[in-house]
Amino acid sequence: MARELEKVYEPKAVEDRWYKEWVEKGYFHADPAKDGPAFSIVIPPPNVTGVLHMGHALNNTLQDALCRWKRMRGFNVLWMPGTDHAGIATQNVVERQLAAEGTTRHAYGREKFIQRVWQWREESGGTIINQLKRLGASCDWERERFTMDEGLSRSVREVFVRLYEEGLIYRGDYIINWCPRCMTALSDLEVEFEEKPGKLYHLKYPLVDGSGVITVATTRPETMLGDTAVAVNPEDERYRHFIGKRVMLPVSNREIPVIADAYVDPAFGTGAVKITPAHDPNDFEIGLRHNLNRIRVMDDAGKMTEEAGKYAGMDRFECRGKLLLELDQTGVLGTVEEHLHAVGHCYRCRTVIEPAVSKQWFVKVEPLAKEAIKAVREGIPGPDGKIRKINILPKGWENSYFDWMENIRDWCISRQIWWGHRIPAWHCDECGELTVAREDPVVCGKCGSRNIRRDPDVLDTWFSSALWPFSTMGWPDETPELKKYYPTAVLVTAFDILFFWVARMIMMGIHFMEEPPFTDVYIHALVRDAQGQKMSKSKGNVIDPLVMIDKYGTDAFRFTMVAMAAQGRDIKLSEERIEGYRNFCNKIWNAARFVHMNLGDFEATPLKEGDAVSLPDRWIVSRMDAVAAEVDRALTDYRFNDAAGALYQFVWHEFCDWYLELIKPVLYADAGPVKSATLNVLVNVFEGTMRMLHPFMPFITEEVWQSMPLAERDASVMVSKFPEANDAFRNEAAESEMKMVIDIITGIRNIRGEMNIAPSLELAAVVKASSPEVKAFLDAQGNYITKLSRLSGMTVETEVERPKASAVAVTPAAEIYIPLTGVVDIEAEVARLKKEIDKADKEIKPFEAKLANEGFVKKAPPEVLEKTRGIIEELTQKKEKLAEGLKRIEGFKE
RNA sequence: GGGCGGGUAGCUCAGCCGGGAGAGCAACGGCCUUACAAGCCGUAGGUCGUGGGUUCGAUCCCCUCCCCGCCUACCA
Secondary structure, three states: OOOOOOOOOOHHHHHHHHHHHHHHHOOOOOOOOOOOOEEEEEOOOOEOOOOOOHHHHHHHHHHHHHHHHHHHOOOEEEEEOEEEOOHHHHHHHHHHHHHHOOOOHHHHOHHHHHHHHHHHHHHHOOHHHHHHHHOOOOOOHHHOEEOOOHHHHHHHHHHHHHHHHOOOEEEEEEEEEEEOOOOEEEOHHHEEEEEEEEEEEEEEEEEOOOOOEEEEEEOOHHHHHHOOEEEEOOOOOOOHHHOOOEEEEOOOOEEEEEEEOOOOOOOOOOOEEEEOOOOOHHHHHHHHHHOOOOOOOEOOOOEEOHHHHHHOOOEHHHHHHHHHHHHHHOOOEEEEEEEEEEEEEEOOOOOEOEEEEEEEEEEOOHHHHHHHHHHHHOOEEOOOOOEEOOEEEOOOHHHHHHHHHHOOOOEEOEEOOOOOOEOOEEEEOOOOOEEEOOOOOOOOOOOOOOOEEEOOOEEOHHHHHOOHHHHOOOOOOOOHHHHHHOOEEEEEEEHHHHHHHHHHHHHHHHHHHOOOOEEEEEEEOOEEOOOOOEOOOOOOOOOOHHHHHHHHOHHHHHHHHHHHOOOOOOEEOOHHHHHHHHHHHHHHHHHHHHHHHOOOOOOEOOOOOOOOOOHHHHHHHHHHHHHHHHHHHHHHOOOHHHHHHHHHHHHHHHHHHHHHHHHHHHHHOOOOHHHHHHHHHHHHHHHHHHHHHOOOOHHHHHHHHHHOOEOOOOOOHHHOOOOOOOHHHOOHHHHHHHHHHHHHHHHHHHHHHHOOOOOOOOEEEEEEEOOHHHHHHHHHHHHHHHHHOOEEEEEEEOOOOOOOOEEEEEOOOEEEEEEOOOOOOHHHHHHHHHHHHHHHHHHHHHHHHHHHOHHHHHHOOHHHHHHHHHHHHHHHHHHHHHHHHHHHHHHHHO
16 A cells, blocks of 8 residues: 655644544543553643643643553553633633723622633633643543532532541631732742842830830831831840830830740841731741730731821832831931842732731641651552552652651631632621531521621632542542542652642542552653743743644654653753754654555565564564663653653664665565565564654654554554563574674775765775674675675675775774775875774773773772773774784885 | 752763763764655764762762752741
């Protein structure tokens, strides 16, 4: 079935067609009732507002490679896809829309606003899913989930209620991070700190009894309006006599106490700290210890409250400026130091975060974290009593994980926004009690009053993501999916959501499923630009994966991702790399064209032991087997770049550069058993290579594989078997024989290249074989050499009279002489030989130095010693033979 | 402040248990050789950040220092 293939690979013509076919045939669908050991992955759900960026592209390419590989290895694979409702981000998107229409969500009302968000989701929420499809992702789209859909919402509610009942969720007044722009509380993780040069203002607070002044230092002077104490270290001699006295707080003119607390570092600032329990986490703690009042001087919008007196209603930063003026004029302001400090920003909108006391919902994390630490450190027993251990790879990240988990603070889960899972708690206006329930209650659970209101807050989006590995499989019901696919095999993600998401999934998975949600956590790189900068829209250095896919094809793009995904290192991506792998696709394509051109009506049958007869056939079959083993091992270890590298090297430099060239004479000859045998090897190796490449380059491999004339075949390369290592195809002899051939051809090519001998000029060669065996081999297989090095003829002897005035190439197995008469000028060869001798000489030196070292000879292991001697022997011989050649040619010259 | 990772060819990076420094791009020279010029053949290029130590032997292990990146932290 020879068919006409385009001269260059055209991805566009291929990708849509096959993707549709795979979906239609249901190859992506996971059926828990089917055979095969389970292999499951849950996708890190992208934000429903998201568009595909490089991080997604890398992340999903790696997952897809694993899934396709495992499917081909006979596993029952589930790749669970879906999106995350991304509370704040999504709400922001829709609020911007409303703003453009001249309205606000408050004008809209809660119900209508939520409807509007759903509407937005219907219209644009599927963007990233379609982009994942362009990437070739083989997710089970029939199971696509959304964190706000009905099933997942039920899981969220169940988890909330259970944790509440267990006392692991509580509500209370604590200091939290508040974003005055998003108007919501944030968890500690959602605050991003940025080092900024700021100022440290010294403020003088006079003692009420007139006995002096205490100078405090602050970076946020406006908070002084809420000060309720001044704290000093109890050991600090300078201030000891002030403890217990009162100072007059300037501006507000309130009396506040001077207290002693070990938290205060006498060495920093003035050694005295103003305490604002309502607006600083440390001050809050001190406030608790000393039973201080909490005065909120800023409201939820970042404006000063009535407590701020004349500054009431003013924006916090404006207030800072005005207040400083007043403090300066009234002599309260002392020195002002330059001070580098970390300022917290909202991770969604970059607004400066204000710590504030607020009534919020929290998860008591410590008991959950304890188990989660154990699961990574030593493993915990699952329901069957067997130990389940999580491996975080690369292992280095485990330390970050432990560090964070061991110092974890309670998780603020309530958000004052509308888009999200509303907290299932009702407040009673009669008795003030809370009712938390699985089904919406109509009366207060305590007093039975009908006068109840639902808590307005929604849950942190990460709360629902934390349940993803089991909520997507139907929990709390006992489903076949959970039974078959939980726990999942591996979680593939970047480190930036290790705490946000991975750690929380581990905690929730252990708590509710009694075992961790995955066995391996593979942390991959971050994609940066060619200069190593983080890609960002504002820097304008973003490489859009979809643009790359349009330009170079999905396969080229994916292979780039995989080839660069070395463990533990960020990817610096440049377009040239993608272009390089586009060329690789083209190379594969042209190899396919070549195969087709020589097929005729040949149809291949599966390769059996002994089918490979000729040297190139035995060699390529052996090499392919080795590569199959290497790729399989590399993928098992998540060494994606090694897998890609092995395949690239094999396809380009072994299959194309050597094998195809070597078999050309056979292919160009008339039909016969020899040709058929070679065609059979050719097609088998090539289609096997397509199978090996398929996890990385799904489209071109399918297109090419489908075009191969196979007597027995599966319906798609996707559902074919991944090549398995098979000792029967390993052939050491063929590999060493090929090495001889390659060495000799390379030697002759080197002479040609170095001495500018036209490729078209045929040369005669005299070969001195190092042994009768080598001579016999070269006599039998020499045609490969004459062909690929364009010789008019080659004579092989074990003892030869060196032809005068000949160029010399030395290989371990043979010396090659190319008579130069009439071919090239002698001087060039003299120069070339000198260079070669010099090179050999340089190579030998370090080894000779080793042997000259007494300690080395005495202490090095014998095999190292032997190897060293062997190397010296080989190089010395080479050098001597080159030198002899040089002597002869110089003699000839005279 | 603490912690982690990195500094290897012009560029981007590999380099497992210490035992001949590799690849891909780029460069240079030569080729339209009937799969592929998005190609073929060949060549050159490295004090493995610095200084020490351990060892017969160090890119690899230990320490110092210098750069770069990241994570983390309640020094107001």
